[in-house]
Amino acid sequence: MYLPAGLETREAQLKVALGSKYHRVRLEETTLHGKPATKLEYAAGKVEIHRTTEYGLKPGERFYILQFAAPEAGWAGVDSGFEAALESIEFFEPVLPPSQSTNQPASEEPPISDDTSIITHAINLHIDPGQRSLISEDTFLMQAKRTTSVAEFYISPLDVIQVSDRLGKLEHQVSELQQGKLRKLSIQLRGLLAAGKQEEITVKLRAGHYLFKESKSPVAGYAIYGQVNAESSYSSHVLYYPLEFGPSQGSAHHSCRRG
DSSP, rough: OTTTTTTHHHHHHHHHHHHGGGGEEEEEEEEEETTTEEEEEEEESSOOOOOEEEEEOSSSSSSEEEEEEEEEEGGHHHHOOOOOOOHOOOOOOOOTTTOOOSSSOTTTSSSOOOOOEEEEEEEEEEEETTEEEEEEEEEEEEEEOOEEEEEEEEEEOOOOOOOOEEEEOOOEEEEEEEEGTTTEEEEEEEEEEOOOOOOEEEEEEEEEEEEEEOOOOOOOTOEEEEEEEEEEEEESOEEOOOBBBBBTTTOOOOOEEOO
């Protein structure tokens, strides 16, 4: 979405899309979490009218729109809930792999081996909001760029329960990076994997009160978020580096939501 003038451009787009169904309630400057923002409130529809409030702000390099909507008839009862929801929103700097981070000395966090790359993912998620826990079972196909006996990846901050191939469990080691914001997973393969050969690996991970935020996504146009609590639980992706994209390469994007 191209918004050179923020919510003013957004409103112009809405007027074109909705025509006479669009009715502005207010467009005004405000603040959100101490940052300059714009608030646009409008009604839309002819038979069933919906009221929408949108907040636009740019706390960093990205412009965000936070949207809340409800039927006009029930707006008075939910408006205060929207304001409370705004208080729970956090803006953050993206967590980067050490090779991209400008905060960590290279000598403290050496880059991982790039002898392998991930081709595809098949991810199963088990989310238990009552226990505030998430379990991910990720079966991915990797390919060796060079002959190697070890595969290394950066992963999101989850606890590794088990790593295995088709024959059973594999030895592995996990190292914390960036004060626990990122982890390195080193997998000892069953033998040498020759250059160009592929191997299927399954990694089972777990987290309690899972919360992960990564706005610098390897999937163009997508941000990566994850959370488990009693009100809302989801995981938009389990993040691995390196990812490579080409005619025969890619990544699976799995989304699960509750609440």
